[in-house]
Amino acid sequence: MPWNTTRVRAALRTDLPASITVFLVAVPLCVGVSVASGAPAELGLVTGIVGGLVAGALPGSSLQVSGPAAGLTVLVHSAVTTHGLPALGVIVLTAGLLQVLLGLLRLGRCFRAVSSAVVEGMLSGIGLVLIASQAYVLLAGRAHGDALADLAGLPATALRAVRTGAGGTSLAVGAGVIAVLALWKRAPRRLAALPGPLVAVVLAAAAVRLLRLPVPTVGVGGLLGALRPPGVEQLGLLARAGIWGTVLAFALIASAESLFSASAVDHMHAGPRTHYNRELIAQGIGNTVAGALGALPMTAVIVRSAANVQAGARTKASRILHGGWLLLFTLALPGLLELVPLAALAGLLLHAGAKLAAPRERLRLWRADRSEALVLAATTVGIVTTNLLEGVVIGLVAALAKTAWDVTHIRLHVEQTPAATLVRVHGNATFLKLPTLVDRLEEVTPTGPVELDLSALTHLDAACRQALTAWAERHRRLGLLVNVTPARTKSELAKAN
Template sequence: MNSPTSPTSKFPYIRQDFGASLVVFLVALPLCVGVAVASGVPAELGLITGIVGGIVAGLMPGSSLQVSGPAAGLTVLVFEAVRQFGLPALGVIVLAAGLLQLAMGALKLGRWFRAISVSVVEGMLAGIGLVIIAGQLYAAAGLKAPASGLDKIAGLPGAFVEAVGSTTALASLALGAGTVAVMVLWKRLPKKVQVVPGALAAVVLATVATLAFGLPVAKVEVKGLLDSVQPPGLDAFGGLADVALIGTILAFTLIASAESLFSAAAVDRLHDGPRTEYDKELMAQGAGNTVCGLLGALPMTAVIVRSSANVHAGARTKASRVLHGVWLLLFAALLPGA
């Protein structure tokens, strides 16, 4: 029997990585769908980005245990970009951002992102988070949210009054609140129970409650992945002459890169394995976003929730993050109705 360090053992930690990949897959599945819906795009595009983040970025050098996919930190940017330029332009934006990340990695600019103050990034993400929360409160009540971030926040009192007078809105809000409660309280349950990710448990329990009580709430529809792949056409590239589109590309590039590299630094503190090579990780993110752009999908970044789940589940090599992408692909391809 080969020892874990035996040179004849090609995959010495396959058992640990296999188990971790299943945990990350179960965490990533509802998050990929949720980020897509919050971004105002078809749910399938979130799954495609998760698959690319797992398989494409996962196979490349950089960070060994960090997991990539669609991120909440870019939700507001994606929503505004789609509203302003249209869904076909999203592929162009993501493709251009990916190519810029590849160039920055090749020029060894990854380390310079560490010069950015953490408080600046946290402030930026906190601001984005407020807009996301405000927008999702409308969605939780089944109401149409205003377009701009300020209007979302300013319109909450009126939305509350409207929701109180609607049985359907109250049922939807109760279901959403219950989902959040399960995720928060799940961490207080025994460790054996926590083997099942809290996000997955919340989604499953809420879905069962919806079906059991016949709640009148809107449901997410996921169709075939191939029908959702929409490579940007030549006419979409004409938008590159628009200064506003160029600004959006730069914003995507900088925020996605900073979030990924800050996440890498955080993940490195969670394990004793190889440290992240920042320039290579930046190129891995660029390669993933280039593929996502060509497929017309959401942008990807490294995400700390899935990455920390990967580490805590016992992952030892990049095989876990690649396998989680494979499980997403098989699930979306074989069981879209689920």
């Protein structure tokens, strides 16, 4: 539909205020993610700008907003530590080109086939690693660089921080930010309209400034000075085999996070649905541009996207405008960033990490489906003990093992009395389990009427159907009354699921 004056006015009426809301949410998150990743604060803002002005203008999803995400903090920090900050640009650029290729090959929807338990496990693992690393910033300490060592050393570090003036002050500032974020939903309506992260960081900055607290703040060196476009030397890093694992991890995890976010955002509004392949190409082009500038990788971010929808955005104009506000802020008011305490950003990311870990939701999954919960736990433990890519691979292997078990698992439940016998068959009756099925049936010796209930089967192949039919017919010939409740059809199973 072509844009006319009426449509432009309508979009500005809804999308202009929404863009300001998203901008206010994005500023502290862009800075916090960048600092936690071991990069200059400005690079997070550059990624947010590119996410708005470049990825935001491309087709795919109309309302989700892109920028640096807490979910990639662990991976970016690891890449910067291993390969150096100058290498970040070429890694992000190459990962972006790989995303574009995946989109052109129409593989966008394939990411939806990943087990939800693996995705939730990935988020939990990222959340725990983020908590482990940012807790040291909150306590004015130094992290070990290893998630297990960080988690193990937290109690001693917390004890030392409480005993020192600098550590106690930093802890108080960060704890104040977490308290504001946790309680912001209960604020009066007029106040709740303001973004909680922005309010928490502004209050922390004001307290540090007015009380002259000895807390380190964000260092700012200027936008142009922070840009690190990859040169010939950095491009030469692609000749190393070791760097391609990092590139692949960036591309796959950023793509998965963006497309999972798109699915969630689509449930929040009644507008046009996401075209997954186009969105993957848009994310890839955005990361290519961000990498060319030496900035952080981007994904679609659910926090900013939800704020965009809730603020009443109707078109992509909101996310494009939010990128413009970020650019204006970075050029005109970069000095304001120097007022932001590092402890405040750590509190912001600790809160984000806790939301990613989501212990209550994980406990509910354990109660509802323990096999899925085990896949989630395998992914989480794999990420904490190894790294993000290897942890996800461990989760995928666990999910495949669970699927293989489900496909071949069969169970017979027998209730036998002198008056009647009930045989209920559960699971998947395939030829792989035919010997087990026949052996279990042979153990049943009914003396009265028989009820053979197959309704709990999720699959019944021809070989097992023949064995069950033969067993029922044999007992009928012995003079017993045998009633068979048939397995459900595929359409019935689909409706039930």
